[in-house]
Amino acid sequence: MSQSAGFERAFSLLETSVRDGRIPGGVLGCVDASGNRLIRSIGAAQTVPAPRKMHDDTWFDLASLTKVIFTTSEILKLVDAGRIDLDAPLTSVLPDFRQYNPDAWERKITFRQCLGHQTPFPAVEPIYTYGRDPDLLRAFIMQREWRAGPSVYSDINFILLGFVLERLARQTLRALNPGQGFAWSADPEHAAATEDCTWRNRVLVGEVHDDNCSALQGSGHAGLFGTAASVLGFAAGLLDGSGASAAAIRLIRTPLSARRTHGWERPYEGWSGGEHCSTETIGHTGFTGTGLWIDFANGRAWTLLTNRVHPTRHFDSGIIALRRGVGDAFTRA
Numbered sequence: 001m002s003q004s005a006g007f008e009r010a011f012s013l014l015e016t017s018v019r020d021g022r023i024p025g026g027v028l029g030c031v032d033a034s035g036n037r038l039i040r041s042i043g044a045a046q047t048v049p050a051p052r053k054m055h056d057d058t059w060f061d062l063a064s065l066t067k068v069i070f071t072t073s074e075i076l077k078l079v080d081a082g083r084i085d086l087d088a089p090l091t092s093v094l095p096d097f098r099q100y101n102p103d104a105w106e107r108k109i110t111f112r113q114c115l116g117h118q119t120p121f122p123a124v125e126p127i128y129t130y131g132r133d134p135d136l137l138r139a140f141i142m143q144r145e146w147r148a149g150p151s152v153y154s155d156i157n158f159i160l161l162g163f164v165l166e167r168l169a170r171q172t173l174r175a176l177n178p179g180q181g182f183a184w185s186a187d188p189e190h191a192a193a194t195e196d197c198t199w200r201n202r203v204l205v206g207e208v209h210d211d212n213c214s215a216l217q218g219s220g221h222a223g224l225f226g227t228a229a230s231v232l233g234f235a236a237g238l239l240d241g242s243g244a245s246a247a248a249i250r251l252i253r254t255p256l257s258a259r260r261t262h263g264w265e266r267p268y269e270g271w272s273g274g275e276h277c278s279t280e281t282i283g284h285t286g287f288t289g290t291g292l293w294i295d296f297a298n299g300r301a302w303t304l305l306t307n308r309v310h311p312t313r314h315f316d317s318g319i320i321a322l323r324r325g326v327g328d329a330f331t332r333a
Contacts, residue, residue: 063286162220181230
């Protein structure tokens with residue numbers, strides 16, 4: 001099946017989801033190792049309080065794609081520069097982490113463990129409920145006695161990696177360059193709406209959806225905005241080797257567990273990329289309804305960007321099945 005045929009099959013699934021009222025709208029895109037790309041949009045960028053049409057260049061809150069597009073990339077640049085040893089503890093950069101207990105387990109956590117979500121941190125934590133002062137919340141995260149549990153996918157890992165970037169740059173994340181084609185916010189007239197937020201009491205458009213990221217005023221686990229074109233540009237740079245060092249690309253393709261590489265996910269039964277991905281595929285999703293998958297074996301990548309949480313997350317959008325179906329459409333023999 002050609003890239004264009006796979007694209008048409010995948011887009012028909014997105015079209016059905018929009019027509020059935022499962023999601024307001026979305027943008028589908030794909031790119032190959034030569035840079036050839038297809039992008040198409042459908043549906044609404046916003047439905048309430050006033051409708052707006054989705055466009056090919058609509059900006060999206062990329063949510064946890066921030067972890068791989070920005071934070072993982074920046075951490076691996078520091079590894080390339082010799083400023084970070086992946087197997088050293090975070091305290092090599094954050095010596096004040098849990099500073100009142102020298103024997104705390106948190107002080108032994110390494111950069112590699114955070115990238116691979118191989119730490120005992122909890123899956124989720126409503127940090128924003130402790131206040132809105134970003135400096136106070138940073139101190140709270142750094143000094144809290146965290147409850148330890150089994151290794152799970154945890155935003156805390158990447159919030160801490162974000163602190164590392166801030167400490168070494170001596171700037172907040174929002175003061176750092178988000179990368180070509182990306183930003184830390186978006187013009188509401190050109191952005192897909194996310195949730196009618198009960199905490200901030202407004203429909204969120206062009207500002208970060210993630211509550212913890214909002215309260216921290218920038219963090220390593222969420223907050224990046226981009227378009228389908230910018231996401232595909234990032235993917236193309238990894239496919240052709242121009243977007244990162246050979247060492248960094250090798251690390252994001254190197255398994256750390258049955259499900260994860262350095263920062264990214266790899267294929268497993270039931271994963272978001274579908275059933276037919278090559279073993280050389282990596283991918284990641286974002287809570288707002290975003291996703292990116294890169295198949296190094298076949299020299300292609302695809303992105304599905306939706307506003308599936310608009311106007312509320314408390315609805316079965318069918319995004320899990322849609323992502324898997326889109327992946328299968330691109331990879332089916």
